[in-house]
Amino acid sequence: MTAPGSIRTAANRYGSLLQICCLQSPISYSLACPVHAHMIASGFQPRGHILNRLIDIYRKSSKLNYARYLFDEIPQPDIVARTTLIAAYSAAGDLKLSRKIFSDTPLRMRDSVFYNAMITAYSHNHDGHAAIELFCDMQRHNFRPDNYTFTSVLGALALVAEKEKHCQQLHCAVVKSGTGFVTSVLNALISSYVKCAASPSAQSASLMAEARRLFDEMPNRDELSWTTIITGYVKNNDLDAAKEFLNGTSEKLGVAWNAMISGYAHRGLYLEAFEMFRKMIMSKIQLDEFTFTSVISVCANAGCFRLGKEMHAYFLKTVANPAPDVAMPVNNALITFYWKCGKVDIAREIFNKMPERDLVSWNIILSGYVNVGCMDEAKFFFNEMPEKNILSWIIMISGLAQIGFAEEALKFFNQMKLQGFEPCDYAFAGAIISCSVLGSLKHGRQLHAQVVRYGYESSLSAGNALITMYARCGVVDAAHCLFINMPCVDAVSWNAMIAALGQHGQGTQAIELFEEMLKEGILPDRISFLTVISACSHAGLVKEGRKYFDSMHNVYGVTPDEEHYARIIDLLCRAGKFSEAKEVMESMPFEPGAPIWEALLAGCRIHGNIDLGIEAAERLFELKPQHDGTYVLLSNMYAVAGQWNDMANVRKLMRDRGVKKEPGCSWIEVENKVHSFLVGDANHPEVQQIYNYLEQLVLEMRKIGYVPDTKYVLHDVESDLKEHELSTHSEKLAVAYGFMKLPHGATVRVFKNLRICGDCHNAFKFMSKVVGREIVVRDGKRFHHFRDGKCSCGDYW
DNA sequence: GTAGGGTTAG
Numbered sequence: 188m189t190a191p192g193s194i195r196t197a198a199n200r201y202g203s204l205l206q207i208c209c210l211q212s213p214i215s216y217s218l219a220c221p222v223h224a225h226m227i228a229s230g231f232q233p234r235g236h237i238l239n240r241l242i243d244i245y246r247k248s249s250k251l252n253y254a255r256y257l258f259d260e261i262p263q264p265d266i267v268a269r270t271t272l273i274a275a276y277s278a279a280g281d282l283k284l285s286r287k288i289f290s291d292t293p294l295r296m297r298d299s300v301f302y303n304a305m306i307t308a309y310s311h312n313h314d315g316h317a318a319i320e321l322f323c324d325m326q327r328h329n330f331r332p333d334n335y336t337f338t339s340v341l342g343a344l345a346l347v348a349e350k351e352k353h354c355q356q357l358h359c360a361v362v363k364s365g366t367g368f369v370t371s372v373l374n375a376l377i378s379s380y381v382k383c384a385a386s387p388s389a390q391s392a393s394l395m396a397e398a399r400r401l402f403d404e405m406p407n408r409d410e411l412s413w414t415t416i417i418t419g420y421v422k423n424n425d426l427d428a429a430k431e432f433l434n435g436t437s438e439k440l441g442v443a444w445n446a447m448i449s450g451y452a453h454r455g456l457y458l459e460a461f462e463m464f465r466k467m468i469m470s471k472i473q474l475d476e477f478t479f480t481s482v483i484s485v486c487a488n489a490g491c492f493r494l495g496k497e498m499h500a501y502f503l504k505t506v507a508n509p510a511p512d513v514a515m516p517v518n519n520a521l522i523t524f525y526w527k528c529g530k531v532d533i534a535r536e537i538f539n540k541m542p543e544r545d546l547v548s549w550n551i552i553l554s555g556y557v558n559v560g561c562m563d564e565a566k567f568f569f570n571e572m573p574e575k576n577i578l579s580w581i582i583m584i585s586g587l588a589q590i591g592f593a594e595e596a597l598k599f600f601n602q603m604k605l606q607g608f609e610p611c612d613y614a615f616a617g618a619i620i621s622c623s624v625l626g627s628l629k630h631g632r633q634l635h636a637q638v639v640r641y642g643y644e645s646s647l648s649a650g651n652a653l654i655t656m657y658a659r660c661g662v663v664d665a666a667h668c669l670f671i672n673m674p675c676v677d678a679v680s681w682n683a684m685i686a687a688l689g690q691h692g693q694g695t696q697a698i699e700l701f702e703e704m705l706k707e708g709i710l711p712d713r714i715s716f717l718t719v720i721s722a723c724s725h726a727g728l729v730k731e732g733r734k735y736f737d738s739m740h741n742v743y744g745v746t747p748d749e750e751h752y753a754r755i756i757d758l759l760c761r762a763g764k765f766s767e768a769k770e771v772m773e774s775m776p777f778e779p780g781a782p783i784w785e786a787l788l789a790g791c792r793i794h795g796n797i798d799l800g801i802e803a804a805e806r807l808f809e810l811k812p813q814h815d816g817t818y819v820l821l822s823n824m825y826a827v828a829g830q831w832n833d834m835a836n837v838r839k840l841m842r843d844r845g846v847k848k849e850p851g852c853s854w855i856e857v858e859n860k861v862h863s864f865l866v867g868d869a870n871h872p873e874v875q876q877i878y879n880y881l882e883q884l885v886l887e888m889r890k891i892g893y894v895p896d897t898k899y900v901l902h903d904v905e906s907d908l909k910e911h912e913l914s915t916h917s918e919k920l921a922v923a924y925g926f927m928k929l930p931h932g933a934t935v936r937v938f939k940n941l942r943i944c945g946d947c948h949n950a951f952k953f954m955s956k957v958v959g960r961e962i963v964v965r966d967g968k969r970f971h972h973f974r975d976g977k978c979s980c981g982d983y984w
Numbered sequence: 985g986t987a988g989g990g991t992t993a994g
Contacts, residue, residue: 270985303986310987338987375988414989421990435985442990447992519992548988551994581994613994648994 196896197231205240216248233257239267246275255284266296277308285312296329303335310339313562319353334369334494337361341375350383351394374411377401381419395423398662410438417443421450426459441473457489474505476513480520487524496522513545519547526555550578557586579607584617593621597630612638612646619652623659626938626965629859631656645674651683658687661936661963661970678709684720691970693977694726713745717754724758725969727983732758753782760790761983765799781810788817792824800824815841815848836889853917853939857928867912873924881914881923888953896946918947922954922962934961942966948984952976 201222208219223241226233238261246256258264258272271291271293276284285308292301302325309318322340326332332340341357344350358376366372377398384394402416403407413436420429426447433443444467446936451460464482467474486495489630502517509517509809527535538544538552556565561983566935569583570577578605587596600618604610610618615638622631633651643649650673657666667755670676670684681704688697701719705710716739723732725915736755739745747755768787772779784803791800800821807817816843825834841848854863868874886895895910913919918939925935943966953964964971972979 265985267985298985300986305986307986333986335986335988340987342988371988378988411989418989445990447990475990477991484992516992521992523992545992547993552993554993578991578993585994616994774993788985855992972993 195457198227198237201226201231201233201237202240205237205244208244209240211686216244216250219244219248234261235265236267238264239271241905242268242271242275246271246278247869249279249717251275251279258288259307266292266298268300269296270301271306273301273308275747277304277311277365282308282312282314297326297328297330299330299333299336303329303333306336306343310346313346316822317967319347320344328485332360332364332366332642334366334371335818337364337366337372338375341379342370344379345382350379351389352387354383356377368406370405370407370409370412371760373401373405373552374409374415377412378415381415381422385417385422391423392884393423408941410440413438414443414446418446418744421446424454425452426454427457431984439470439472441475441478444472445475445477445481448478448485452481452485452488453554455488457485457491460485461494475507476506476517479506479601480516483517483520483524487527490518490528492528495528501804515541515543515545515548519545519551522548522551522555526558527550529559531561532560546572546574546576546579549581550576553579554582554820557582560590562587562590562592563571566861570892577603577611580608581611581617584614585620588617588620588624589902591624593624594623608898610637610641612643612649615643615646616648616652619649619656623652623656625659625861626854626936627856627861628657628660628662628936631660646677646924647673647677650676650677654680654683654687656945658683658690659965661934661965661972663693664686664969677717678704678712682712682718685722689718689722690724691972692725692981694722694728694731698728698731709789711739711743711745713748713751715747716747717750720751720754720758724754724761725980725984727762727981729758730763749777749782751778753786756783757790760787761793763790763794767795779806781807781814784810785816792820795824795828797824797828812844813846813847818846819848849895849941851917851938851939851941851944853921854923854936854980855925855937857924862921862924864924866917866918867915868917868920871920871924873927874920877923877927878915880927881919884923884926884954884957885914886951887957888950891952891953892958893950896949913944914948916944916947918964920948922951925962926954926960928960932960934963936963937965939964939966942968943971943984948978948982952978 197481204222205219206220211218219241219764234317238257242254242257245251245257248811254272254275259270261268271290273285273288276282285305306321309315309321310814318340320393322332323335331746337357337360340860344353344357347353357379361367361372361376380398380401383389384391384398398416398419400646402412405412413432417432417440420426420432429443429447429450432445433440435851437446444463446787448460448463448467449458451463460482464478469480479498482494483498486498487490499521506513518537522534522537525537534552534555538548541548549568553565553568556562556568565583565586569579574577580599583600584596584603587593587599600610600614600621603614615634619631619634622628622634638644638646638649639655650669652664654670657663657669661813666684666687670680673680681700685704687698688694688700697719700713701715704715716735719735720732723729723735732755736747736751739747739751752771756768759765759771768790772783775783784806788800788803788807791797791803804817807814818837822834822837825831825837850911851866852863854861862871871877896915897910897913918937921937922935926935929935944963948971951964951971951973953976955962955973962973964973969980969984971984
């Protein structure tokens with residue numbers, strides 16, 4: 188046992204030694220360890236400030252277990268030790284342990300600092316309500332709130348729904364407490380008003396005015412006051428006001444400069460962001476990882492590859508040997524930059540070399556692979572992730588949906604829910620888009636109901652996805668109704684609705700909507716022009732389509748790209764205006780690629796323009812020798828013209844090159860299940876009943892004038908065999924199945940992967956009359972609504 | 985022993 192007289196000496200020595208450990212930067216765990224070991228070996232029991240210092244060293248060295256162990260060993264830990272540990276666990280994200288220590292502490296031991304630490308713990312761990320409640324609680328127990336209390340509890344305001352009410356109440360409490368002139372408290376109050384102003388549907392102007400009044404009347408302003416008001420204006424979209432304040436101070440406010448750069452970046456004002464960065468260097472403001480992160484992200488979004496690479500080099504030069512937590516966000520931005528510039532390999536290299544990665548790093552590399560369509564790589568990273576958040580799932584779901592892997596996307600959506608993630612509006616959007624790919628109206632409607640139940644009715648992403656879903660499932664009226672009732676819409680919503688009308692052959696209405704969008708002051712983007720020109724093309728509105736195409740560059744400054752040219756050539760060729768189409772092709776500032784020749788070939792097939800068709804096909808054979816569509820279109824053209832030898836040659840060429848024709852497949856949703864059919868299907872369990880039903884139906888149709896058009900059977904076979912083959916086309920089987928199984932009178936909605944066949948198109952007109960119900964067919968390109976013997980496309984397709 | 989501002993992923 189140590190003699191009583193030497194305890195104090197020992198305590199002093201240990202105290203001094205630990206102080207030396209604390210003075211190291213970073214705090215030296217390796218020095219503290221032997222000191223602590225010596226205490227244990229000599230039987231010295233640390234108390235008071237020695238104990239607290241040890242706990243502090245362990246927590247700052249991320250050795251929370253040791254800190255906890257020490258704490259548990261003490262019979263009566265004092266309030267300082269308790270407060271330190273609450274803060275330590277809170278910083279480590281363990282709110283449970285913080286709360287345990289808090290509630291294990293008897294009321295008579297507590298003080299204001301102790302309460303402050305717990306309020307901060309709640310605030311840092313996203314429980315705003317608990318923070319506010321504890322603030323009230325401490326006052327009920329007669330603990331006086333101080334500067335720290337107010338800055339902490341005001342910080343928690345951002346997390347709660349009724350910010351404004353709480354903000355005003357806390358403002359009153361501040362005044363009552365006598366801390367209303369303390370700079371730090373005023374800074375926190377200003378920051379709270381700013382956050383209230385920035386929340387949606389708030390009276391932003393008056394709240395910002397209040398923030399401004401507080402700032403103007405401050406007796407003393409520090410750097411933080413300036414930073415708070417400047418970033419406040421940035422958050423509330425008033426970059427000009429922010430700039431004015433920044434120019435109005437001589438303080439070197441790195442944080443405010445960084446906020447301005449990212450403010451410009453978020454609004455797509457890349458030039459202003461770069462200008463800010465340049466001025467920042469000129470003003471000799473210290474650049475930090477936040478600066479580089481924002482600027483590199485600007486380079487990524489603006490597509491400035493060379494500048495981005497220079498920034499990369501500049502960062503490595505400016506910040507030598509950055510600590511992992513400094514380098515991480517910059518590396519994350521760099522990974523985004525490289526994959527957005529098409530250099531996924533470099534992105535991966537940076538990812539692999541990072542000493543530490545966070546969830547953001549993983550999500551970025553995931554989106555990189557999803558965006559270049561490498562789903563196998565994406566899945567690999569997804570499975571390797573040490574942890575996932577909702578965004579990780581959204582990246583996978585929407586990525587799969589976008590490349591048409593709809594069933595798999597829905598599987599991911601369900602798996603996400605099973606793993607306890609509550610779907611957000613973006614997750615719903617991915618799942619809803621998948622339903623639109625599948626044509627699964629029933630599932631889409633169920634998801635719509637869930638969107639409402641989860642409170643995402645007003646969400647743009649979910650709403651836009653729902654418009655697309657209803658339209659692509661054939662219910663264009665529902666899409667329109669949704670569009671009209673959306674509380675706020677963006678260019679994407681308008682584009683989705685214009686596309687919906689266009690695909691359903693309502694070209695005039697599509698144009699009207701496009702004009703309405705212009706009147707509303709929404710600037711059309713490249714997608715708007717793609718959709719409106721397509722709408723004109725489907726409806727044969729040549730003059731109008733031409734007008735929009737010409738205006739896009741001249742009036743709206745949107746440079747037409749290859750896709751736009753392909754659509755205008757499609758429009759002209761469908762209308763048989765081949766010389767005009769040729770003129771447009773010659774005016775293009777680039778060599779025609781596959782999309783252009785494909786549009787030309789499709790038009791040639793419709794009008795039997797064999798010579799030009801051959802030219803287009805030959806170019807496509809060079810550009811995309813493995814694409815089945817070219818061979819099929821060309822051989823169909825020969826077949827229609829009765830040139831059987833030429834047709835046989837094309838088929839032979841296809842065989843020799845090992846090109847397989849994508850089989851025609853049609854599907855229909857019946858009672859929550861998707862039934863799919865191939866031509867001459869023999870696999871469906873009820874196929875015999877379907878053939879029998881069709882046979883009877885065709886007899887009825889013949890009575891009112893239906894004659895099978897055998898030119899659509901593209902083999903040189905006997906005529907009655909041709910007729911038989913026609914009657915087994917996949918779309919006919921699916922429609923017949925719909926008649927048999929759906930409730931009497933219900934619209935039959937059928938989907939086909941390829942273009943609808945000409946005889947089927949004709950047959951469905953007769954069927955709609957004989958059976959007296961509507962048939963809607965979505966083929967690879969557009970919709971056909973058959974009603975009372977007519978089709979909505981007016982036979983222009 | 986306790987606080988307050990800025991960044992990167994859809």
